[in-house]
Amino acid sequence: VDTDNGFDVPPKYTVSDYIADFISAQKISGVFNLSGGMTAFMVDALFRRGDKEIINPKSEQAAGFAAEGSTRVSGLPAVAFATSGPGATNLITAIASCFFDSTPVVFITGQVNSNELRKNLLQRQNGFQELDVVEMVQGITKSAIQVKDASEVAPLLNEVWRIASAGRPGPVLLDIPIDIQQKPHEAFSATEKAISSTKKEQSDYSLVVEAIKNAKRPLILAGGGIQLDKSVELFRKFIKAWKIPVVTSLMGLDALESDSEFNLGLIGSYGHEYSNNALFTCDLLIAIGSRIDVRQAPWDPIDFCKNKMIIRVDIDPHELSGRINSNLQYQETVREFLTGLANHVIPNNGLIFRDESKSLVGASIPKNGELSLEGNIDPGEFLKKISEICQSANGYIVDVGQHQMWAAQSLHVFPHQRFMTSGGLGSMGFATPAAIGAATAKPGRWIVVAGDGGFQMSTNELETIRELNLNVTVLVLNNKQHGMVAQFQRENLGSRFVSTREGYSAPDFQKVAEAYGVRSYKINSKADFTKMPNEFLLGPGPTLVEVLISQEEEALPKFNRKSYPLS
Ligand SMILES: Cc1ncc(C[n+]2csc(CCOP(=O)(O)OP(=O)(O)O)c2C)c(N)n1
Ligand SMILES: [Mg+2]
Numbered sequence: 001v002d003t004d005n006g007f008d009v010p011p012k013y014t015v016s017d018y019i020a021d022f023i024s025a026q027k028i029s030g031v032f033n034l035s036g037g038m039t040a041f042m043v044d045a046l047f048r049r050g051d052k053e054i055i056n057p058k059s060e061q062a063a064g065f066a067a068e069g070s071t072r073v074s075g076l077p078a079v080a081f082a083t084s085g086p087g088a089t090n091l092i093t094a095i096a097s098c099f100f101d102s103t104p105v106v107f108i109t110g111q112v113n114s115n116e117l118r119k120n121l122l123q124r125q126n127g128f129q130e131l132d133v134v135e136m137v138q139g140i141t142k143s144a145i146q147v148k149d150a151s152e153v154a155p156l157l158n159e160v161w162r163i164a165s166a167g168r169p170g171p172v173l174l175d176i177p178i179d180i181q182q183k184p185h186e187a188f189s190a191t192e193k194a195i196s197s198t199k200k201e202q203s204d205y206s207l208v209v210e211a212i213k214n215a216k217r218p219l220i221l222a223g224g225g226i227q228l229d230k231s232v233e234l235f236r237k238f239i240k241a242w243k244i245p246v247v248t249s250l251m252g253l254d255a256l257e258s259d260s261e262f263n264l265g266l267i268g269s270y271g272h273e274y275s276n277n278a279l280f281t282c283d284l285l286i287a288i289g290s291r292i293d294v295r296q297a298p299w300d301p302i303d304f305c306k307n308k309m310i311i312r313v314d315i316d317p318h319e320l321s322g323r324i325n326s327n328l329q330y331q332e333t334v335r336e337f338l339t340g341l342a343n344h345v346i347p348n349n350g351l352i353f354r355d356e357s358k359s360l361v362g363a364s365i366p367k368n369g370e371l372s373l374e375g376n377i378d379p380g381e382f383l384k385k386i387s388e389i390c391q392s393a394n395g396y397i398v399d400v401g402q403h404q405m406w407a408a409q410s411l412h413v414f415p416h417q418r419f420m421t422s423g424g425l426g427s428m429g430f431a432t433p434a435a436i437g438a439a440t441a442k443p444g445r446w447i448v449v450a451g452d453g454g455f456q457m458s459t460n461e462l463e464t465i466r467e468l469n470l471n472v473t474v475l476v477l478n479n480k481q482h483g484m485v486a487q488f489q490r491e492n493l494g495s496r497f498v499s500t501r502e503g504y505s506a507p508d509f510q511k512v513a514e515a516y517g518v519r520s521y522k523i524n525s526k527a528d529f530t531k532m533p534n535e536f537l538l539g540p541g542p543t544l545v546e547v548l549i550s551q552e553e554e555a556l557p558k559f560n561r562k563s564y565p566l567s
Pocket of ligand 2: 481483
């Protein structure tokens with residue numbers, strides 16, 4: 001490590017100590033790190049405090065995803081450290097994932113000595129491993145700042161911490177040159193008062209009440225904002241009291257348990273046809289914490305908005321004026337909206353509309369099984385069974401691909417369970433490291449659902465999982481291909497499976513698990529599944545279950561605008 005002052009032993013109390021004390025004093029969900037010279041002082045200072053466990057995944061991307069998983073489970077920010085240069089670039093995918101899924105992770109990167117930073121923007125690089133990460137992540141953070149002087153550290157830490165969770169939550173990044181990390185600093189004192197938010201004036205909900213009363217086909221679209229706002233219980237109470245049916249987006253899937261009598265299920269590109277039909281044909285749509293993006297409502301926006309009143313609730317004003325127009329908007333938290341409405345419960349036609357919608361269920365359940373060859377495992381059926389066995393688990397962390405859509409369609413999510421996936425970014429390789437964060441934030445079992453492709457992006461995290469003896473089951477749905485892309489190639493590119501089957505391969509996952517010291521089980525057939533002892537799913541400790549899925553299985557039904565309304 002090249003340092004400015006050549007200290008072997010740091011001076012009495014440094015900026016690094018201050019940062020460590022500051023982090024120690026915060027309510028956080030965890031600290032994730034991959035080491036490097038430019039962060040070593042800060043991480044060492046935190047280690048010397050001894051009160052926050054430092055968790056060390058095997059790449060910065062995994063550390064970032066783990067921090068994301070930890071934050072999404074606990075609702076508290078996690079901290080992820082990475083060194084300058086390659087450490088910082090490796091973080092970027094995770095930062096983007098946090099940004100698109102509104103996860104308040106605090107990223108701290110080390111930077112080269114201030115006097116080694118490039119002198120102007122035209123110079124590529126001056127210091128070794130110097131890289132302007134702040135510039136690179138401007139578009140995917142709520143705030144990204146490089147510290148220029150020791151006196152800025154305290155106010156900037158306070159500021160980014162506050163910004164991360166304010167309004168729509170999201171990632172922030174502080175980049176701290178190593179010379180500044182070693183400068184003397186005044187000791188941290190926790191006496192600073194938290195800024196109390198000013199109380200918002202209550203909105204007028206009479207128009208919402210009126211709309212619900214008049215609607216023949218009222219529907220609520222539950223989005224990821226409900227979990228983000230920690231308003232799940234409030235939301236479920238609201239639904240029970242008002243008896244309005246609910247459809248969920250991919251991110252809102254765990255806002256309401258699968259069993260709820262009001263749950264009409266998953267919408268979107270791979271949603272259930274009856275759920276999409278309800279979304280299309282409702283005459284009042286109340287979208288709570290959902291941006292109604294193109295994957296969730298793939299209709300032409302004008303067609304979609306016809307013949308219905310749309311009420312949107314979102315803390316983020318930019319979403320309220322997004323792709324889908326609305327007749328009424330509430331720029332407030334889910335909690336504020338639901339609390340405001342709580343005093344007004346009135347009867348409505350929700351149950352009639354629900355029953356009408358449900359009567360279409362038989363005709364349009366996901367047709368996962370259609371292409372299944374005799375005796376082959378139907379992924380939808382299989383995942384449904386898995387969720388029956390895993391009732392006691394904390395929930396599912398799902399990667400990206402066909403298996404993600406099968407999981408969203410078919411896993412039965414019980415009231416206490418989570419369903420988490422990389423929503424906005426849709427990044428393969430997310431689930432396994434995210435489970436490290438989830439399992440360190442909340443004890444109990446977590447089930448990863450991954451494809452053979454995505455799992456190969458973070459297979460090495462089995463080592464971290466084994467090292468920490470985490471209660472994680474990695475369920476690999478192995479169809480020996482990048483299935484989701486192969487499906488696209490079958491539909492659009494004359495079944496030329498370039499890079500998805502041709503030139504793609506996967507190792508023997510049982511041997512891989514063995515190398516990492518993780519117990520494993522392989523399911524080749526329905527018979528293997530029935531023989532499998534439940535401990536391979538439920539632990540204790542880490543396990544891997546591989547299940548072979550036919551390459552011909554597709555994620556269906558694929559949304560087709562023309563088929564709505566269903567007849
Ligand atoms: C980091 C990243 N790279 C590429 C993609 C594009 N992509 C989406 S799904 C997919 C295939 C996933 O394969 P696998 O993990 O085996 O899941 P399957 O679809 O077979 O269930 C690919 C390559 C992506 N989403 N993320
Ligand atoms: Mg696959």
